Amino acid sequence: MISSQIELHKLYGGVVPEIASRKHIEKINQVIEQALADAGVTLEDLDAVGVTYGPGLVGALLVGVAEAKAISYAKKLPLVGVHHIEGHVSANYIEHPDLEPPFLCLIVSGGHTHLVIVKDYGEFEILGRTRDDAAGEAFDKVARAIGLGYPGGPKIDKLSDEGNPEAIEFPKGKIEGAPYDFSFSGVKSAVLNYLNQAKMRGQEVNAADLAASFQKAVIEVLVEHTMQAAKDYQMEKVAVAGGVASNRHLRQAMKDACERNGCLFYHPSPIFCTDNAAMIGVAAYYEYQKGTRHGWDLNAIPNLKLGER
Ligand code: ATP
Ligand code: FE
Numbered sequence: 001m002i003s004s005q006i007e008l009h010k011l012y013g014g015v016v017p018e019i020a021s022r023k024h025i026e027k028i029n030q031v032i033e034q035a036l037a038d039a040g041v042t043l044e045d046l047d048a049v050g051v052t053y054g055p056g057l058v059g060a061l062l063v064g065v066a067e068a069k070a071i072s073y074a075k076k077l078p079l080v081g082v083h084h085i086e087g088h089v090s091a092n093y094i095e096h097p098d099l100e101p102p103f104l105c106l107i108v109s110g111g112h113t114h115l116v117i118v119k120d121y122g123e124f125e126i127l128g129r130t131r132d133d134a135a136g137e138a139f140d141k142v143a144r145a146i147g148l149g150y151p152g153g154p155k156i157d158k159l160s161d162e163g164n165p166e167a168i169e170f171p172k173g174k175i176e177g178a179p180y181d182f183s184f185s186g187v188k189s190a191v192l193n194y195l196n197q198a199k200m201r202g203q204e205v206n207a208a209d210l211a212a213s214f215q216k217a218v219i220e221v222l223v224e225h226t227m228q229a230a231k232d233y234q235m236e237k238v239a240v241a242g243g244v245a246s247n248r249h250l251r252q253a254m255k256d257a258c259e260r261n262g263c264l265f266y267h268p269s270p271i272f273c274t275d276n277a278a279m280i281g282v283a284a285y286y287e288y289q290k291g292t293r294h295g296w297d298l299n300a301i302p303n304l305k306l307g308e309r
Contacts, residue, residue, distance in 0.1 A: 001035040002276055003027045006151065013150050014140075021059030028067050035277065043075050050284020053081040053294075054304025055111070061300035069296060080284045081294040084275075085112055085306050086122055088241040090286065091268035091279035099266050104235040106226045108250070109242030110136035110151075113222075114306065115180045115229055118239075121286035124307045127229050128180025135218060135244045138184035142191050142214050146207050156211045157247050163212030168194065170217040180225050187217045215249055223253045230263055239266040246270035 005023050009015045036042060051068035054061060065081075072079040089105050101121060107114040113130035133141070136153055143152020148159065170190045173183035191214050198205045230238050238258050244250065251267055258265035272279055292309070 001031055001038055002271075003031045010150050013144060015057070017057045017059055020057055021063055024060050024063035028063060031277075032067070032071075043071065046075065046077055048072075048078045048080050048284065048288045049075075050080045050082055050281055050288070051298075052084045052087060052280050053298055054083065054301035056084055056300075056302060058300050058302045061302065065298060065300050069298065073296070078288065079294045079296075079298060080288050080292055081298050082280050082283045082287060083122075083304055083306060083308070084280075085109070085114070085242075086124075086287075087279040087283045088112075088273075089116075089118060089124075089239070090121075090283035091241055091272040091276070092239045092266050093282050093286075094272055094278060095269060096266050099237065099239065102235070103237035103239055103266070104226065104230050104233065105239045105241055106222060106245075106254075107241045108135040108222065108244035110134060110140070112242065113182050113184070115182075115225060116306070117229075117233060117235065121290065122283070122292075126306065127233075128178065128182065128225060130182040130184060131175060132183050132185040133188060135182070135184060135222065136242065138188050138218060139215075139244065141188055142211075145192055145195055146205075146210060148207075148211075151243075153244055153247065156215055157249065159208050160212040160215045160249060161208075163206065163208030163210070165212040165216035167206065167209035168213035170213055172217055172221050174221065180229050182221060182225065184218065187214060215247075219247075219250050219253050222250060223257050226254065227257050227261055227263075230258075230261060236263055237266065238263045241268065241273070243274040246273035 049068045049072040051064050053065050085107055088107060088109060092099055101118045103118050105116050105118050111134050113135045114126055115128040117125040119125055139153040139156050140151055143156050148155040170187045173186055175181045175183055245267055255265050
């Protein structure tokens with residue numbers, strides 16, 4: 001059961017925080033009731049309440065945290081706070097019961113681009129991260145510049161099918177001396193410059209070629225850094241997580257690279273890549289097993305760091 005606000009935020013070209021929290025309040029009870037009904041259970045059947053408490057928009061997070069506290073208080077259930085990105089990583093466990101830590105995971109979402117070793121459930125060693133834009137953010141900004149609208153990732157993914165990825169050479173976001181870090185502001189600026197120059201010269205832009213070439217530049221770096229880390233740390237299992245992990249071209253490139261390097265490749269189904277409660281439930285399950293419990297003082301933490309409690 002996923003209630004989406006995307007249609008509403010499309011009108012503004014991105015998420016409007018105040019609207020997001022208001023809609024959360026309007027929908028949360030409905031969504032919980034529907035999810036319980038679909039699962040054929042009631043609140044009485046639950047063992048614990050899991051909730052995202054960060055990072056993210058504070059207003060939206062607070063709605064969830066307040067609701068979770070209310071249910072856990074009323075039903076005398078343990079409260080387990082979860083990091084949103086731990087949820088994204090845990091989406092991989094839903095359909096891959098054979099996947100157990102340790103493994104390497106590339107997290108590519110709207111706000112994060114992290115390359116991590118999942119050492120144990122909920123335990124991460126961060127090898128690299130983006131120095132500027134997140135991968136999903138770059139997709140969204142480029143899509144907006146091409147005029148594809150919001151959210152841009154899926155639209156670039158689709159439009160790229162008709163384009164030539166070799167048409168335009170864009171810079172790759174590599175950083176001297178930091179083999180696992182990323183930078184996407186360079187490629188984003190290069191796309192914007194390309195569009196501006198074409199406009200000045202009165203030239204037509206082939207949007208499909210542009211989308212495919214941008215996407216290729218981003219994917220190449222993501223795959224190269226991930227495979228370098230897999231080799232350096234002798235990781236046999238490689239997973240992807242986050243909204244951008246539903247990108248078909250990224251999945252194919254990662255699958256091919258993993259096959260070449262003798263690694264097993266894991267990815268969640270697209271519905272579990274973008275934000276959903278199932279992944280938070282799975283993360284909360286493992287945290288619960290480890291003994292993680294939160295008190296009534298649990299608060300929303302907009303900038304919660306991965307691995308922090
Ligand atoms: P975070 O998880 O970092 O807090 P978020 O929750 O906003 O950020 P997600 O829901 O994980 O982000 O993912 C949304 C992002 O994924 C958007 O930037 C969107 O453009 C991108 N995305 C979704 N599908 C695709 C796709 N097929 N190709 C590329 N990007 C995609
Ligand atoms: Fe997310």
